[in-house]
Amino acid sequence: MNATARVQTWIDERLNLEEALSPLREKTVPVHRHSTWYFLGGLTLFLFGIQLLTGVLLLLYYHPSAGEAYESVQNITNRVQFGWLVRSIHSWSANLMVFCAFAHMFSVALARAYRKPRELTWISGVILLFLVLGFGFSGYLLPWNTRAFFATKVGTEVAGQLPVLGHAIMVFMRGGEDVSGATLTRFFGLHIAILPALTIGILISHLMLVQKFGASVPESVEKDWEKHPERKKEMLFFPNFFLRELIGWYAALAVVIALAVFLPSELGTKADPFSPAPPGIKPEWYFLAQFQTLKLIPAHILSLDGELLGILGFGLGGAAWLGLPFIEDFVGARRVRWVKVGIIFVMIYLASMSVLGYVSR
Amino acid sequence: MVTRALPGECPFEKQNATSMPRRTALRFLVGTMVASVASLLYPVLRYLVPPPESGMSANEALAARIDELKPNSGKTFRFGSRPALLVRLASGEYRSTSAVCTHLGCTVQYRPETSQIWCACHNGCYDLTGKNVSGPPPRALDAYEVNVRGQEIYVIRKQAA
């Protein structure tokens, strides 16, 4: 036996690795004309991995206090060797990860992969999306520049509009009445400890659920295979599917690095709580749709405050989205097509609101 | 039908790969992957080594050396990306303020004859704490703290929390 085989046997005798790994060896992935969409989940995971790595690197030089945060990011960008690269990769990979998460979610929704028995997988996935948006919101403040400061101010103010609990929630988020150094400390703790812990926990459940139920196949393909079993095709996860995934991952990494080099993230100016907000403050692109919606809602609708209605609308929308598998059960098998139309409508709405938010002043 | 590696030839099973093209392809793959990892590892390792003066923040600057200034004289130095003024009083003490005039932004200077800080643009005058005492300037100059460490004189900017 050669060296690798001897090491394998040594481990196996003690840890029974063979037993644990054999299901993975047998794991297959269905192959059909929509299979390419299967790569999106792994891509999101890969980008999350990049975030963890670059995040830890940034942590080595970042100072999480209002007096030093901006300067420490300046130090990383201008003085630390390849600091500019680590920082810009972290920023671009964050954007791409959010995009992939949305794409993965919408492709799953359109394929109606949330059907029984995969409801829990869907719910854990939507929760993961909310956690990812939380990462985006909390991380955005950390450079403590003007843009981040005012974006956070506006964002937390929106939360404060909720009835009854709104003010308490806002004070809890901000660590006080206003956005200050206390907010920075809180967001930092959120971004590097609380959210990672929650995310990893839920991510493991999500992956275990995917492992348990396997990849879902679109109904049309399923029916076709039922009628013509000889057409059914599968692929081994290891090595065939995984090697293909690696292609995607390397391509994504190349894109992230190229973006970091050609479009590095800006430092901006240090946040000054006493100066007025610069005109045209906008949140990051993944919050633009909600932001634009709130801007378009009239101030009052039937004597109720428009912005409040908007926020409650988002809440209801989020809850409905979370419970999508149950909505389908609720409307019944005949109206399933309407659910799909609804999903497409949501996608179009979010896309167009984001574009509108981007171009408007 | 399941796409799988040819039986007995999956690299994740015992090493029984027999075909040459397969082995070459694998070796090539491993080689390029190692190269790609190296190209990533290099910047990471360089990153981990701290740069020489990373301790210096934009709130602190080295203004002068201990015997550089004679009593009753001043020096303009760089603080962040703006000029700042270090004054040595006749008594030997040091004072430091921003050197950007609060009127129209000209660079101020120390005037030994009057022991005041003066702006040549419109004759604005400040005292040694930075307070505007005559002429157009509407506000005082920001005052900084001076810290003598051994042979070096550091100037520190107070930060609002």
Place this chain on the structure above:
Amino acid sequence: MCLVMLVPCALAEQARNSCVDCHSKLEGNLRVVVDQSLASVHGHKGMSCTTCHGGNGEVEAKDKAHGAGFRGRISRAQVTELCGSCHADGERMKTFNPSLRTDQLALYHTSVHGKKRDQGDERVAVCTDCHGAHDILPISDPRSPVHPANVASTCKQCHSDGGLMKSYRLASTQYADFSESVHHEAMAVRGDLSAPTCSTCHGSHGAVPPGSASVANVCSTCHVLQAQFFNESVHKDAFPEGCATCHGSHKIKHPDDNFVGLAKGAACAECHSADDDPGQAAQAIHDRLTQFEAQISDTRALMDRAANAGMDVADAELEMAQAKDALTKARVRVHTASLPRVEAELSTGKMVAIKAHNTAEEALRERNRRRKELLIPVTAFLAVVISLGAYIRELERKPSD
């Protein structure tokens, strides 16, 4: 009525003011609005109608109210002496505000307004024309007609009246000229209350146009260095009017580099030409200044390019500030009318500008280096992707091949 200004009124006499009881019901000039006088600085110090007008403010009957000591309407001829009866009385003023000056009346008598009024001219300005009568506010109050920001508009009420000024053989264009000046802009647009207005150069109570020989003294209060350099230059003896010769008196615009030199509209071209040495020196000064300014803009553009590409140009920013300082100093030294002195400043400036330029260029070189170095990982990744593709194909080749 007093409730409107409850706190400030606390000090004012709450005694019956029968003057107002009657006069608030009258029309026209005899109508007195209560708020006006109580809100004024005199009202706050406890004075009322009778302080200036005499009479008795505690009785209703007109003949008693207008009885002994009643001065009635104060004529224009009487205004200054009436105001001066308190304001020129040091002992009296001390009981109200010891730091207030008491020389206003004395100064007034030295002014053009005062002299003319002493000769019997009733059209010239007296105290009430500038300060108001019943509603006098402290000059620090932005509503006061003699607050620095309002002085010019107050003077303009007479001095822009063409007909009135013509009768004194005076121009009436001063306000119009002044409102185009850089000093007016500083005050009105930028809110710089230290900027000069009419009273700064002419005086307020002792208002006289500064004599032509003393104009420069006025300007040099703020523009110290320019005056100093001018006095060292050959132009001092040639031009007794000093600064106003080239810069004008009211319509002082911000000079740009084209003000120097021999081009049309330049100040130097009024006397000099390309045929004389000074003229050539003037043109040379102009050329050096514009050249340096162009150098600064080029460097600025380069720095902006580097900054937009995400590079750090903080070092260059400081050097740029120093270069701009050098340009300002060089421009100030134009008043020496000496080419070597201007060039000395410019050469210091040039060295700094070159440093800034090099810093910006280095930043751009670094940016380009990063873009080229990008090829290393990208090529490695491309190689991996290709190998992956080849290996997958190998793995999945059918055994029949």
